Amino acid sequence: MKVSGFIIFYFCIILTGTGLAQTFKPNKNVEQALQTIDPKNIEAHIRYLADDRLLGRLPGTSGYQIAMDYVVNQFKTAGVEPAGENGSFLQQVRLRKAFTNKGARFALSDANGKEEALRNGEDFILYPHFENAQVTLQAPLAFVGYGISAPELNYNDYAGLDVKGKVVVIRRGAPRSFPSSVAASSMSLNTILNTALKHGAIGVIISSPSNYLRELNGVNSVRFPDGKIAASGSYVSDKIKLLSLFNRKCFNQLLQNSGLDTSQTYTSLSAGKTASADLPNQIKVSYQNTYQDLDSYNIIGKITGSDAKLKNEYVLHTAHLDHMGISTPVKGDSIYNGAHDNASGVACLLEISKMYTQLKVKPKRSILIALVTGEEMGLLGSSYLAIKPIVPSKNLIANINTDMPTLIAPLLSVVALGAEHSSLYNPVKEAATYLNLAVEADPEPEQNRFVRSDQYSFVRQGIPALHIKYGNKTADGANNLNKIVQQWRETYYHKPQDDINGTFDFNAGKVYTQLNFLISYQVAQNSTRPTWNPDRYFSKNAAVSK
Known part of the structure; x- marks a missing residue:
């Protein structure tokens, strides 16, 4: 209502x-x-x-x-006029489908340096990087709630937190007070990634709503003529080296091991109260990407x-x-x-x-x-x-x-x-x-x-x-x-x-x-x-x- x-x-x-x-x-x-x-x-x-x-x-x-x-x-x-490229009705659209190798390595270390290897496809899945065939990353973590920065709605998960050079950890969602279309936009991967990029983060880890992770059978993007990525729902910049989804249990365990009460934290976030904090953990990630490219077309007419x-x-x-x-x-x-x-x-x-x-x-x-x-x-x-x-x-x-x-x-x-x-x-x-x-x-x-x-x-x-x-x-x-x-x-x-x-x-x-x-x-x-x-x-x- x-x-x-x-x-x-x-x-x-x-x-x-x-x-x-x-x-x-x-x-x-x-x-x-x-x-x-x-x-x-x-x-x-x-x-x-x-x-x-x-x-x-x-x-x-x-x-x-x-x-x-x-x-x-x-x-x-x-009698519609052509409005595409070179006097035609067509605009060329260069599509790319990217895949991450199943042998991706992901290790999580605690404040004492104790390292735990996570299981690909069970604890986590990785979204592919669309421009770098090989990615290696080591970085600290920071929890940034929903990963939303909306000062016009008096809400900012990044307020008072320096995440430059860090991988941000996000529970996907929005405060109850957000209108439905604003909440939907705030929760989109594209918005989450762009917000993280704006604040200097180099990677994003998001919680899955369940303990079951569905395998990614390739992820799609569209490229500019020079080969650079123009748009993708899961990619915004070469500066974001990592996008990973953790299963719910693994995600909650990460926060709890860092001293956060997940029940209290999630209740606060839902009520519109931020609960962001630096985490004592570091991650080490290594993965490879392969690509399939094809051309398609938009058809455009004009009156x-x-x-x-x-x-x-x-x-x-x-x-x-x-x-x-x-x-x-x-x-x-x-x-x-x-x-x-x-x-x-x-x-x-x-x-x-x-x-x-x-x-x-x-x-x-x-x-x-x-x-x-x-x-x-x-x-x-x-x-x-x-x-x-x-x-x-x-x-x-x-x-x-x-x-x-x-x-x-x-x-x-x-x-x-x-x-x-x-x-x-x-x-x-x-x-x-x-x-x-x-x-x-x-x-x-x-x-x-x-x-x-x-x-x-x-x-x-x-x-x-x-x-x-x-x-x-x-x-x-x-x-x-x-x-x-x-x-x-x-x-x-x-x-x-x-x-x-x-x-x-x-x-x-x-x-x-x-x-x-x-x-x-x-x-x-x-x-x-x-x-x-x-x-x-x-x-x-x-x-x-x-």
């Missing part, structure tokens, strides 16, 4: 603080475009992209190439705006084109078709691109439509596009992401993930009101959905972004769509059963497409570019990113 109350509170601030002038009323030009959406076209896109012959659209495969060709052909047919000046600013729609390829068989099927995840999102964007090209008078700003790669590998295609945009970064003013809209029931209400942090909530509310949709707070804050899809790549670069998901409202008045979706996930999510033969409501896809179009259209028409809400976590971090 605290989370929902917080979000509703800030929605009120957004509405009263910006002073909405009047209800949005689309002109005839826009109304005609809205009526061109046909649920049968959405179904046709999904049916094609989720066909078995695309083999699950894994980046670097022939199936992904077929999906790319389809999108490019749809863009050309609709040029009508205003002589504002057409040089861009509103970006994104949806990921990739899925998981061929993997572990489930009920005799091994092709992970990804019909909902995310052929449905791609279908919506293809229809949005047609709506924009059919407008007789284009919006003032330009529109970019990007179908990105590597989302299932860790938001890699969108991360690269956000870091290395195909337009000047200062001119990329907003991102509206579409990922698995879950079209299984009539769309009667929506959740605008991330909108509470910026002025983007206004066009969401206006568009939803026009379509007779309710806007609700996130019914599943524990899912951390705000940081789990491509919009978060743009948030990290300081660009206001949101992701529209289903709300809870149902036609029968039970208003429990989240429970229905939870049941659906058990059968379909990230399984071969997510194919065209599953549950679909294509008319919901029509409404969803209209909503996302109306949001971006308003942003593109508004003379004022979107802004982060002042004195908030993401506005502070956006300033740092810039």
Whole structure:
């Protein structure tokens, strides 16, 4: 209830603080475009992209190439302009999968110099280093609670502690008082690593929530043309030499042997009271890394705006084109078709691109439509596009992401993930009101959905972004769509059963497409570019990113 109350509170601030002038009323030009959406076209896109012959659209495969060709052909047919590299629709995305050798050595010594060798795969696992094939490290330890530095929320685990040249030890989590999206961002590996790097740490050890450690079958990243790493969920800089996960028992034992009462410490942290301390231990680590590199592509189209000046600013729609390829068989099927995840999102964007090209008078700003790669590998295609945009970064003013809209029931209400942090909530509310949709707070804050899809790549670069998901409202008045979706996930999510033969409501896809179009259209028409809400976590971090 605290989370929902917080979000509703800030929605009120957004509405009263910006002073909405009047209800949005689309002109005839826009109304005609809205009526061109046909649920049968959405179904046709999904049916094609989720066909078995695309083999699950894994980046670097022939199936992904077929999906790319389809999108490019749809863009050309609709009259969308190419916005990729060298006059094409494509942006090259260089992917790297890294592996750590099973013979990695990890020793922990106490204050008396007594050394204990830890067991790889049982006591700990190591994330690979993406740039150094061989890593050797010896360093002291420091416990830094959750590893969060958020002075704007009056919380800083690093306050009063010098961790330069040390490996920081972190219990992953966030204080109870943190809003769900802020907590999710604070707990992301990328945020944890960047915060540690900012304070001079050279490594990070994190507690696993269980005593069982799942083996890492390679970790993914995306590289710049010079080979340097552009982005990864588990790597931020060559200066961070170590990222390791300890099982819960081993982690707790480390703190207890250093004189910390884990029960008291964890209770304090949850209550928002820091409990950081230097530890008397040292570590010695040695491990090797190997790499597999491949190329994939983002597909990017453009609709040029009508205003002589504002057409040089861009509103970006994104949806990921990739899925998981061929993997572990489930009920005799091994092709992970990804019909909902995310052929449905791609279908919506293809229809949005047609709506924009059919407008007789284009919006003032330009529109970019990007179908990105590597989302299932860790938001890699969108991360690269956000870091290395195909337009000047200062001119990329907003991102509206579409990922698995879950079209299984009539769309009667929506959740605008991330909108509470910026002025983007206004066009969401206006568009939803026009379509007779309710806007609700996130019914599943524990899912951390705000940081789990491509919009978060743009948030990290300081660009206001949101992701529209289903709300809870149902036609029968039970208003429990989240429970229905939870049941659906058990059968379909990230399984071969997510194919065209599953549950679909294509008319919901029509409404969803209209909503996302109306949001971006308003942003593109508004003379004022979107802004982060002042004195908030993401506005502070956006300033740092810039």
